[in-house]
Each structure stands twice: as structure tokens, then as C-alpha cells.
Amino acid sequence: MDYTVNDARLYCYTGGKAFDPAKPTVVMVHGVLNDHSVWILQSRYLAHHGWNVLAVDLPGHGRSTGAPAATVEAAADALIGLLDAAGVARAAFVGHSFGSLVALEAAARAPQRVSQLVLVGIAYPMKVSPALLEASRSDPLKALKMVNDFSRSTLAPPPSAMGPGTWVYGASFALGRRILASNAEHNLFYTGFKACDGYTHGEEAMAQVRCPTLFVLGSVDQMTHPKAARSLINKASGARVVMLPGGHHQMNETPEPMLKALTEFLDPAR
Amino acid sequence: MPGYADPGFDTLALHAGAVPDATGARAVPIHLTTSFVFESSDHAASLFNLERAGHVYSRISNPTNAVLEQRVSALEGGIGAISVASGQAALHLSIATLMGAGGHIVASTALYGGSQNLLHYTLRRFGIETTFVKPGDIDGWRAAVQPNTRLFFGETAGNPGLDVLDTPTVSAIAHEAGVPLLVDSTLTSPWLVKPFTQGADLVYHSATKFLSGHGTVIGGIVVDGGSFDWERSGKFPELSQPYAGFHNMVFTEESTVGAFLLRARREGLRDFGACLSPHSAWLILQGIETLSLRMERHMHNTGRVVAFLASHPLVGRVGHPILESHPSHALAQKLLPRGAGSVFSFDIKGSREQGKAFVEALQVFSHLANVGDCRSLVIHPASTTHFRMDDDALAKGGITQGTIRLSIGLEDADDLIDDLKRALKAAEKAGQ
Numbered sequence: 001m002d003y004t005v006n007d008a009r010l011y012c013y014t015g016g017k018a019f020d021p022a023k024p025t026v027v028m029v030h031g032v033l034n035d036h037s038v039w040i041l042q043s044r045y046l047a048h049h050g051w052n053v054l055a056v057d058l059p060g061h062g063r064s065t066g067a068p069a070a071t072v073e074a075a076a077d078a079l080i081g082l083l084d085a086a087g088v089a090r091a092a093f094v095g096h097s098f099g100s101l102v103a104l105e106a107a108a109r110a111p112q113r114v115s116q117l118v119l120v121g122i123a124y125p126m127k128v129s130p131a132l133l134e135a136s137r138s139d140p141l142k143a144l145k146m147v148n149d150f151s152r153s154t155l156a157p158p159p160s161a162m163g164p165g166t167w168v169y170g171a172s173f174a175l176g177r178r179i180l181a182s183n184a185e186h187n188l189f190y191t192g193f194k195a196c197d198g199y200t201h202g203e204e205a206m207a208q209v210r211c212p213t214l215f216v217l218g219s220v221d222q223m224t225h226p227k228a229a230r231s232l233i234n235k236a237s238g239a240r241v242v243m244l245p246g247g248h249h250q251m252n253e254t255p256e257p258m259l260k261a262l263t264e265f266l267d268p269a270r
Numbered sequence: 271m272p273g274y275a276d277p278g279f280d281t282l283a284l285h286a287g288a289v290p291d292a293t294g295a296r297a298v299p300i301h302l303t304t305s306f307v308f309e310s311s312d313h314a315a316s317l318f319n320l321e322r323a324g325h326v327y328s329r330i331s332n333p334t335n336a337v338l339e340q341r342v343s344a345l346e347g348g349i350g351a352i353s354v355a356s357g358q359a360a361l362h363l364s365i366a367t368l369m370g371a372g373g374h375i376v377a378s379t380a381l382y383g384g385s386q387n388l389l390h391y392t393l394r395r396f397g398i399e400t401t402f403v404k405p406g407d408i409d410g411w412r413a414a415v416q417p418n419t420r421l422f423f424g425e426t427a428g429n430p431g432l433d434v435l436d437t438p439t440v441s442a443i444a445h446e447a448g449v450p451l452l453v454d455s456t457l458t459s460p461w462l463v464k465p466f467t468q469g470a471d472l473v474y475h476s477a478t479k480f481l482s483g484h485g486t487v488i489g490g491i492v493v494d495g496g497s498f499d500w501e502r503s504g505k506f507p508e509l510s511q512p513y514a515g516f517h518n519m520v521f522t523e524e525s526t527v528g529a530f531l532l533r534a535r536r537e538g539l540r541d542f543g544a545c546l547s548p549h550s551a552w553l554i555l556q557g558i559e560t561l562s563l564r565m566e567r568h569m570h571n572t573g574r575v576v577a578f579l580a581s582h583p584l585v586g587r588v589g590h591p592i593l594e595s596h597p598s599h600a601l602a603q604k605l606l607p608r609g610a611g612s613v614f615s616f617d618i619k620g621s622r623e624q625g626k627a628f629v630e631a632l633q634v635f636s637h638l639a640n641v642g643d644c645r646s647l648v649i650h651p652a653s654t655t656h657f658r659m660d661d662d663a664l665a666k667g668g669i670t671q672g673t674i675r676l677s678i679g680l681e682d683a684d685d686l687i688d689d690l691k692r693a694l695k696a697a698e699k700a701g702q
Contacts, residue, residue, distance in 0.1 A: 016519065037526040037527075039321060041321060045316060048315075049321075149275055155282070155289070156286070156289040156340070157325035158323065159325065160323050161323050161528070163323055163350075163531070164335070165336050165339030165340060165350045167348060167351070169344065169526060170343055170350070171333060171349040171496060171527060174495070174528055175527050178496075178526055256322065256323075
């Protein structure tokens with residue numbers, strides 16, 4: 001389903017179900033060089049279990065048009081605009097990595113619009129090393145390879161997004177390559193990393209959040225080490241923390257525990 | 271296993287897709303079960319609706335097969351794979367996922383006889399036409415494209431003449447035409463070449479051959495490189511439009527890079543049913559664990575045997591790209607620097623009867639219809655694997671009535687050469 005936000009067409013995967021105003025809505029936000037498909041299992045499940053799902057392709061990514069957000073704040077504004085465009089007063093926000101910063105910032109900017117907040121693979125600050133930042137600008141495929149290797153925790157992931165037989169190393173790399181190629185005008189990798197690196201008021205944002213918050217972290221996540229979420233957890237009011245036995249791609253390395261964490265948190269408030 | 275770089279080939283060959291399970295078993299367990307217990311009715315429904323990933327029924331997926339699929343994907347640099355009952359089943363699954371009646375394929379003439387048969391005869395009966403092009407005829411590939419073309423297809427090193435496919439060039443032509451390139455990499459295995467790095471979009475193997483390597487099992491596997499943009503092409507409504515046969519799923523929305531695999535498993539395995547036995551998957555996995563060691567030895571022995579045959583007075587053409595006289599020599603040096611495989615053909619100078627005498631005098635080489643075994647093999651293609659092809663089609667595939675095909679195994683190279691020497695002597699006597 002497409003929505004128009006700030007003259008851009010934002011694509012949202014709805015999990016194979018039509019939007020139903022009577023149901024609660026969950027907005028799912030991907031990370032750098034990803035798209036809606038990273039949420040495919042969880043989003044399809046939620047869509048068939050009582051939720052409207054808007055798994056968005058962020059501006060300039062994949063099926064969405066427009067310029068990519070240069071800052072976390074700009075991306076958060078696009079999400080709030082998405083709620084307006086979809087006619088949704090209030091939604092649960094679920095974000096992964098860069099998308100978790102975007103969801104956090106959206107919840108801080110419009111606390112009345114966010115019913116629950118799920119931050120997956122978050123770190124604050126989400127600094128990117130100068131070498132990697134430069135590599136994402138000058139040689140994005142090389143940088144993608146580095147990030148992909150660093151994001152993985154196992155050579156034997158369970159059945160995942162494309163079902164049994166999915167090789168998530170290759171699938172994640174191929175997705176990053178495809179999303180990079182989806183925008184000929186902007187280097188989505190560099191833009192995304194720069195936005196992560198430049199986000200400076202995460203703790204203030206966390207303090208402004210008024211809704212229940214769940215942190216879903218990977219115990220062996222090298223990209224966003226679980227320790228790096230501590231400052232936000234400390235600032236959050238009554239946050240729940242779930243530690244999954246995996247790396248940075250919780251959705252496809254630990255899909256079942258990820259779904260359990262999501263549904264146990266989201267469903268009671270529905 | 272967090273790391274700073276992609277794991278190497280040998281590590282992947284041993285570990286990709288498998289860790290010790292709850293029993294602590296170090297080797298990959300064989301899950302010989304037809305089906306898997308649901309936790310609840312909701313769990314069952316979620317699995318059927320692709321809301322959760324898991325195993326339902328072993329025709330569709332199985333944990334042992336999934337290890338094989340992940341492992342071959344890892345070795346090829348792909349995103350995922352589907353294991354099936356044979357190499358032929360892998361080819362059929364690939365084609366049937368991408369087109370129906372009215373579809374058109376552009377294929378190399380240098381193909382395994384079974385593949386040639388499927389394309390030339392059987393698929394025509396189902397309304398899928400194929401135009402055959404000599405693998406080196408680059409203009410021919412381009413000229414063969416039709417509005418209904420949906421696939422380019424060739425072998426990395428054509429069976430048995432070892433005409434090397436110019437994968438970078440042919441894939442570029444395919445992509446200009448908005449269609450993917452499928453390659454059969456059976457004779458090369460991922461140890462000799464990773465076709466995705468050269469532009470191929472889909473790769474399949476007859477795992478019966480080098481992947482399993484021991485002549486014990488029939489199996490096949492197709493791997494998706496995740497590079498082809500099915501939606502942008504606009505030629506694949508099977509993947510980019512709602513599929514009434516599976517919840518109106520739009521596979522390209524569901525998975526940005528994995529639409530082919532989703533449909534192939536959810537339709538092709540479900541409906542055609544050419545699934546692989548978990549026991550067979552396990553045997554193939556056993557073979558893959560030593561793939562690099564075996565391929566090294568295969569190539570070493572092949573070098574020795576080719577050199578011997580090339581210098582023998584009773585031998586005419588030796589069809590291996592390692593020789594400068596082979597038409598694909600330069601291309602093989604570029605695209606297959608580790609070697610062009612250990613299956614090749616040569617011609618005996620003499621009559622058909624001398625050819626028969628040669629085959630029958632061999633003692634170490636086994637006369638049978640297979641390749642890629644750890645044991646050395648021999649066959650006469652014109653009367654066996656390619657017997658359905660007429661002289662013209664044989665010639666296009668680089669085969670004559672006197673062609674002998676060898677598959678060089680892992681025995682002592684000196685013994686192989688002695689065996690060939692003895693058989694050539696017998697052939698010589700038969701001509702006197």
C-alpha cells in the first residue's frame with residue numbers, strides 16, 4: 001500500500017491483509033540499507049493476528065520515492081506523516097537499528113501518537129567509526145560486506161524469512177545491494193550511517209517517551225552491543241528488556257524468539 | 271560465530287547451516303520423518319501462511335535438507351537454495367517457476383544430453399520453446415531473444431566438450447533482455463567457479479556428481495544469487511503479481527530478493543513434488559565436507575591424464591581447455607583459473623570398433639553413465655548419454671561417433687595412465 005507523505009510515495013507492506021480502521025496499527029521501521037522485507041515473518045504474523053501492519057520502506061528506499069532522510073529527526077517526521085496519511089491516530093512503533101532511533105525519536109516528538117515502542121538492536125550513541133563511514137561513502141559494497149559479516153552471529157541460522165534453506169549472510173548482503181541500487185541519486189548507505197552517527201539527543205528523547213517500551217537486544221550483537229543500550233534503558237520509564245541469543249539481525253537469526261518478544265509485549269495492550 | 275570477514279570455503283563446507291543440536295550430535299542428524307508436530311492450531315496455521323518459519327512436511331522442507339541448502343548457498347555465495355530429487359528436477363523446477371506455456375528459453379548447445387532432451391523435446395510438449403545457440407556465438411545469444419524469452423541457460427563448462435560459457439558476457443545480454451541467466455555448474459562445482467560472481471542469477475547442480483562425489487546418491491539443488499530484480503524486469507508476473515495458488519501472495523513484495531525461492535518452494539515442491547530424501551541430503555553433505563580436497567586431487571589427476579593423452583599417437587583431439595588447442599583455452603584461463611573440471615572427452619583415431627575395444631579393455635576406469643565420482647569413469651556419449659541426438663545435434667555439442675568421455679577420479683594418477691595406456695594398446699590391436 002502506498003501513502004503520500006511530503007510529496008514522496010511511501011510504500012508499506014501490510015502483511016497480506018487490507019487495512020482495517022477497527023484494528024490497532026503497528027508501524028515497523030527498518031535499518032540502514034534495509035527495507036520492509038526484513039520484518040516479513042513478524043509483520044505477516046501480526047497482520048494475521050489482529051493488527052494493521054505498516055512495514056514501511058523509508059523515503060528513498062526500495063519501493064518508496066523521495067529523498068532519504070538526512071537525520072533521524074527527519075525520518076521520524078516522515079513516520080508521523082505516515083500516520084497522518086494513513087489516518088491512524090495512534091500506533092505501536094517497532095524499529096530496528098537505525099530504525100529504532102527513528103522510532104524512538106518519533107515517540108518523543110509525538111508521544112500521543114505512539115502507543116508502544118519496541119527498540120530492536122538499538123545502541124546510543126550509534127556512532128559509526130570514521131573508517132566505516134568513509135567506506136560507506138567511497139566503496140559502499142565493501143563497507144556492506146564488512147557490516148554484513150559483523151552483523152552475523154551464526155553459520156547455522158534457523159528457518160528464516162524465505163523459509164528453510166535461507167542463507168542469511170547472502171540474503172542480507174543481497175538485500176543491502178538491492179536497496180543501495182534502488183536509489184541512483186543518493187548513497188543510502190552513507191546517508192543512513194551519517195544520520196546514525198549524528199543523532200545526539202537519544203537520552204533526552206527517551207525521557208520524553210510516555211508509552212511502554214521494550215528493548216530487544218542480541219546477546220552477541222557486535223554492531224549494536226547490548227551494553228550500548230544501557231543509557232537508554234536507564235532513561236526509560238519501566239522499560240522491559242529481552243535478550244535474544246543472536247547477533248544484530250534478530251528478525252532472521254532468531255525469528256521465533258523475536259516474534260515471542262513482540263507478541264508478548266504488544267498483545268496485552270491491544 | 272561472529273567474524274570480521276566472510277568465512278572461507280573450507281570452513282563453510284564443514285559448518286554452514288549446522289551446529290550441534292540439543293542432543294549434542296556433532297554430525298548433521300538425518301531427520302527421516304515425513305512431518306513435524308505443530309505446537310498448536312495457531313502454530314499450524316501460521317506455518318502454512320508463512321507467518322512463521324519452520325518445517326511442516328518433508329516434501330516442502332526438512333531440517334537435514336535445509337542444512338544442505340544453506341551449505342551450498344554459502345559455498346556459491348547465494349541467498350538460499352532448494353534441494354530436489356536430481357539435477358534434472360532442479361532444472362525443471364527453475365524453468366517451471368519462471369514460465370509456463372508460451373515461454374521461450376535461449377540455451378547453449380553444449381548441454382548434458384538429459385538437459386538437451388528436456389528443452390528440445392519434453393518442454394515443447396508443454397508449450398515452452400528453446401532456441402539453441404553455440405556458447406561462444408555471442409551475437410547468436412543476442413539474436414535469439416524473442417519478446418517471450420524468459421531465461422538464458424548454459425553450462426559453466428559444457429558437457430562433454432568443455433566449451434566454457436562466457437558467463438559475464440552472456441549474462442549481460444540476458445540482463446539487457448530483462449531475463450536471468452541460469453547456469454548448470456555441475457561439472458565445475460563451487461570450488462572451481464562461483465558463477466554469481468560472474469553475472470549468473472541462478473545456479474544449479476546435479477549434486478549426484480562432485481558435490482556428493484562418491485557415486486552413492488542422486489540429488490539436485492538450485493541456488494538463487496538474489497541479484498535479479500524480477501519486478502523491475504516486468505516479465506515475471508508469476509513472481510510480481512498475486513498468486514491465487516498461495517493466499518494471493520505477491521512474492522516480490524514478500525521478499526525483495528528471494529521471490530524466486532519462495533515461489534519455487536511453495537508451488538514447485540508442493541505441486542511437482544520432486545523432493546530430496548533427507549538421507550540423500552545427508553550423503554551429499556558428507557561429500558561436500560571434503561569437496562575442496564577432492565577437487566584439488568581431481569584437477570591434479572586430470573592434468574596428468576590430459577598430458578598423457580595429448581602426447582599419445584592413437585589419440586586425436588583431447589577436449590580439455592587446459593590445452594592451448596582447445597577453443598575455450600583463453601576463456602578458461604580467465605573464468606576458471608583453478609581448472610575447467612575433470613570430465614572431458616577425447617577422440618580415438620580409428621573405427622567405432624576400436625573405440626569399443628578401448629572401453630572394454632579398461633580395468634581401473636568403470637564403464638558407466640555418471641561423472642564426478644571419486645572413481646574414474648568412462649563412457650561413449652554417442653551411444654549412451656547423448657544417444658537421442660542426431661549427428662547434427664551431436665556435432666553442435668562437440669561430439670562425434672568416436673568421442674570417449676572420461677571422468678577422472680581420485681586414484682593414483684600413474685595407475686590411471688597405465689590403465690589408459692593398456693586400453694589404447696588394445697584399441698590399436700583391434701584396428702590391425
